[in-house]
Amino acid sequence: LVKNLETEYSVLDLPLQNHECLTLLIQKESQQFVGFLDYFNKLKNDNLFLVARQQAVDWISKVHAQFNFGPLCAYLSVNYLDRFLAVYELPKDKAWMMQLLAVTCLSLAAKMEETEMPLILDLQAGESRFVFEAKTIQRMELVVLNTLKWRMQSVTPFSFIDSFIGNLNDDDDDHHHDHDDG
């Protein structure tokens, strides 16, 4: 049994020490979110934009609940949405664009995180003013992937929690080993 535990550990272990891991996470997080400050200011100042984003997020959370997707999926959808909006200016007169973006981001996040993925068409279950063809969503997927440079493994609060838990476990191990390095 002991041997098995060791096996598990060495396979799952990241090739990094934990504090390095944290630094890397922070570094990656800032790399991934291009134009975060400007985006944040825009949300503060542009009320219409804020409302439009809020509606998109609301729609995502509604559909997300309907399909029983996991929490990381919800976070990723909104993360993709924000990162996309931070670098891509949606035309103001086309309200449907925001809805299309919301569907696409949820679809991408579900593909990243969920084991069972409904058809893209079925994903548009929540009440919304616009319904899109699968082909349209597929194209939008490519646009979003490209805009986000295919960096879909976003650093999320979940990554940090995992890292912290890893730290706690390490502390436990140290106690068992009677502070070898002390």
Next chain:
Amino acid sequence: MVNGDKEVQGLQLPYKYENSLLLYISSHNCEISLLLFVAIWETQNTQAKVQINLRCSFIGSFLMEKYELIKEKNKRGFFEGRSLITSKIVTLKQLVVHPVEGVPASLIKEISLLHELENPNVIRLLEVVNSKHQTTMVLVYERMEMDLKGFMCIYPTVMTSPWTRKVLLRQILNAVSFFHSYNLIHGKIKPENIFVDPDTKVLKVTDFIWPRSILNQDSGDPHEDSTYNYMAPEILIEQKQYTTALDVWSVGCVFAEMVTKTPLFPAKTEFHQLLKIFSIMGTPHEETWPGIDEMHPHSYIYSRSEPKDLRELVPGLEPAGIDLLNIEVSLYDDHETYFAKVFSLALMPNVNNMGIFL
């Protein structure tokens, strides 16, 4: 109509030579390549030609802004291209996206993961470019000079040097252990998927995207003669759970081939592959491979044979190499000790002294 050239709407099309054809298409648009395709279909109605040209018209329709096409690299849909910005040579692979399901989930996961990973011995995916209408995408890789198979053919004398072999093996193992450290199994290590720079001997293993999850699966791939030759027995037996050990098996097969220039276990079908493996490594039974009876209840159909001496099968390999090979292609090994052993042997001190690694 002169053999080779045909006039299509006033255009003299040099479709006689594949390369010029590709060059031609890359500088023109989709309609012309389609016309060209029809013209070739009409004149030379051979399957092979049509396949080649269908692929050309794919990329031709693509109108890449940043890359120009140079030539088709191999029959698996890889093209050599040049960046118009940096004028660097790159390798291109086009994928068509399913219109209903969209971008496949596995592809999104793999590409986004590859962006986070970087290793000197793994081919780097430079970027992914979309077509104008967002229907196809092209994966842009760094240049792949020559695959290991070609390298062994063109430089047979270089390969006889134990030093070269160690240098190459060490780099393959580095790439494989890198994948494994992220809990990824490559699954298709074979000479065709390994690229070598003939001058510097820098070796790069291609990523794991292309064997699976590629939508325009080239029909040739699954039936390629060598497909099974590097497959670990546990895949052939269709065991449900794979471990990283199966990559080590493939590495062992490649290693033996670097010495002998021929596959260690040559066979053309899955069944013959197992036969071949068992005839050399010995037919497994409960003692040599615990659990085999349960995994493969029909194993009695294979005639009983005893393990052969690898020294005879791979002549010219020094004893340390034989030890290493024996571990890599052993039928059953506790895969934890497996890796430890392979690496302690692969880190042969005389290799490290050469000081060119990593």
